[in-house]
Each structure stands twice: as structure tokens, then as C-alpha cells.
Amino acid sequence: MNWFRHSAKRIKRHLLRMGPVGAILCYHRIDDDDNSAQPKLSVSCDNFRQHLQVLAAERYEIVQVRDIADGLATGCLPHRFVAITFDDGYADNLLNAKPLLEEFGLCATVFVTSGALGNPALFKKWYAEPRQDCPRPLTHDELVLLADGGRVEIGGHTKTHPLLAHLSIAEQCSEITSCKADIESIIGRSIVSFAYPYGGHDHYTDETASAVRNAGFTSACVTHAGLVVPHIDPYRLRRHTILDCSGNEFASQLRKIFDA
Ligand SMILES: [Zn+2]
Numbered sequence: 538m539n540w541f542r543h544s545a546k547r548i549k550r551h552l553l554r555m556g557p558v559g560a561i562l563c564y565h566r567i568d569d570d571d572n573s574a575q576p577k578l579s580v581s582c583d584n585f586r587q588h589l590q591v592l593a594a595e596r597y598e599i600v601q602v603r604d605i606a607d608g609l610a611t612g613c614l615p616h617r618f619v620a621i622t623f624d625d626g627y628a629d630n631l632l633n634a635k636p637l638l639e640e641f642g643l644c645a646t647v648f649v650t651s652g653a654l655g656n657p658a659l660f661k662k663w664y665a666e667p668r669q670d671c672p673r674p675l676t677h678d679e680l681v682l683l684a685d686g687g688r689v690e691i692g693g694h695t696k697t698h699p700l701l702a703h704l705s706i707a708e709q710c711s712e713i714t715s716c717k718a719d720i721e722s723i724i725g726r727s728i729v730s731f732a733y734p735y736g737g738h739d740h741y742t743d744e745t746a747s748a749v750r751n752a753g754f755t756s757a758c759v760t761h762a763g764l765v766v767p768h769i770d771p772y773r774l775r776r777h778t779i780l781d782c783s784g785n786e787f788a789s790q791l792r793k794i795f796d797a
Contacts, residue, residue: 557614559597559605559765560794561758563776566627566672567634578672580781582633587784589641591791592619601690602646602730602774606756609771617795618765621645622758622776624694624732625660626653628673631683638688647683648694648732648758651719654680659697677723684724692730693717693754700735701745709745714752729755736760736776746772764797 565578567585580588592599598615600608602622608614621638623630626649638645653659653674661671675683684691695701695712696719704712713731720728731754733741738761749757749772756771763775777794779787 557608557616557618557767558795559600559614559618559620560791561602561605561620561622561765561774561776563758563760563778564621564623564634565625566629567623567637568627568629568672570672577780580779582637584781584783584787585634586637586640588779588787589637589643591784591788592621592643593641595788595791599643601644602692602756602758603690605765605774606729606771609765609767609769610755612767614765614767619791622692622732623647624736625698626650626675626680626694628675628679630689631675631679635683635689644688644690646690646692646730648692648730649675649680649716649720650694650696650698650734651716652696653698654719654723680720680723684726690730691720691724691728692732693720693728694732695734698734701733701741702739706744706748710748710752713748713754717752717754727753729753730758731756732758733760746770762794764794 564580567582568579569581597617597619600615600618600620602620605620623645626647630647655676657671657673660674683689693716696716699712701709717728731749736759746757756774758774758776760778761775762777765774
């Protein structure tokens with residue numbers, strides 16, 4: 538019995554390697570300030586540069602999340618691809634991450650909590666003891682600069698970052714549609730990618746996914762781990778959380794992700 542299970546797993550892995558397969562990476566902040574209340578959310582600038590070096594050297598096709606949704610819809614996904622994503626909408630995504638993405642000619646997707654734009658109070662309330670050095674969200678003007686040029690796709694992450702599954706469906710719809718409208722009015726173009734706040738199995742429901750689709754988003758990301766392969770549900774795109782680690786550790790993590 539074990540032999541059969543083992544062989545089936547090997548065959549599945551082999552088939553996976555033959556077809557298109559991709560990984561979506563989930564970052565939050567790129568900053569050297571590891572004194573913040575949530576250091577696990579930060580990757581240092583030097584380590585992020587090393588991660589980008591690995592991605593550039595290993596020749597994965599780097600795509601944005603909207604490209605993955607398009608590829609799933611048309612059946613034309615790249616052979617081996619990686620998407621770099623950031624959650625919440627921190628100012629350091631513009632100040633630290635974008636210049637490094639430009640240096641390596643790579644692209645990314647940033648999921649923005651629209652009610653936090655220019656409103657540090659929303660991020661501060663996440664901390665048990667609000668601190669002066671709480672990470673700052675993007676301002677409206679900074680969001681425009683981040684979206685400028687198309688290297689960074691802007692996606693939605695609700696208006697106030699609630700745990701959606703705990704809200705009524707009407708409240709969920711309001712969080713999702715107002716976020717889309719807010720961001721689109723600031724950057725002057727439509728947004729199509731979404732990430733559920735917190736993103737775990739219990740943090741969204743089938744109704745949440747329908748509300749996201751009905752609002753006009755073509756995909757939604759979660760935070761549980763897994764690869765992107767053809768025919769998966771675009772409203773449950775799995776991601777791998779990347780912690781602060783060296784380029785060597787990142788390269789080994791990436792190999793494990795694709796060999797899983
Ligand atoms: Zn978030």
C-alpha cells in the first residue's frame with residue numbers, strides 16, 4: 538500500500554514538472570527596521586536584493602497576479618513562473634522594494650488596504666501597544682508613484698482589513714467594492730487582483746469568493762501554501778510566505794517549493 542502511495546506521489550510530481558507550474562511569494566515589508574512590533578513581516582533590503590538575484594539567475598518567468606488569472610482563463614500559463622506579492626500597502630514597498638525591482642527588471646503585485654492610505658491609525662490599531670515607529674502605510678500620492686510605469690500591479694486587500702468571514706455578506710461586499718473603487722479613483726485605472734486579509738482557511742468563505750468575483754476581480758490570493766497549476770480555482774491562489782533570510786536560504790526554500 539505504501540509502495541502504491543509513494544509511486545502515485547512520484548508520478549504526480551513528474552507530471553507536475555512537465556506542465557506549467559508556478560509559485561506566488563508573499564511579502565509584507567522590505568525594511569531594515571527590525572525593531573518594529575512585527576519583525577516577522579519585514580525582510581531586510583539586502584536580503585530582498587539577494588532574493589531578486591536568485592530569481593533573476595534561476596530564470597523563472599516573473600509575472601504579476603493578473604497574468605496568472607489570465608493564464609488560468611486562457612490555458613496559457615508560462616512553463617515555470619513566480620509572482621512576487623506584498624500585502625497591506627506599506628510605504629517601504631515604494632521606497633525600498635520598487636527601486637530594487639527596477640534594478641533587476643522584475644515586476645510585482647501589491648495588495649493595498651485602501652482605508653489605510655495616508656491613515657497610519659489603521660495600521661497602529663493592529664498593535665497591542667501602539668508605537669510611534671509603527672510601519673507607515675502608503676499615502677495617496679505614493680500609491681500613484683508605486684503604480685506608475687506598470688512594474689507594480691496594484692491589487693485590493695479590502696478597505697479596513699477585517700476578518701471577512703466574520704462579517705455579514707453585505708458588509709463583506711462593501712469592504713471589497715469600496716476598496717476597488719477607492720484605489721481605482723486614485724490610480725486612474727482598474728484593478729483586477731485581490732488578496733483576502735489574513736488569508737487562512739477560516740478567514741474567507743465561498744460567499745466571500747463570490748463577492749470578490751462579482752466585484753470584478755479576476756483572482757484572489759490566500760496565504761496557505763501551494764503551487765499554481767492549470768485548472769485551479771483562481772479565487773484561491775495559494776502563496777508561500779517568505780521570511781527574512783539570506784539568498785542561499787531563499788534559493789533552497791524555492792527549490793523545496795517547486796519539488797513539493
Ligand atoms: Zn494583510
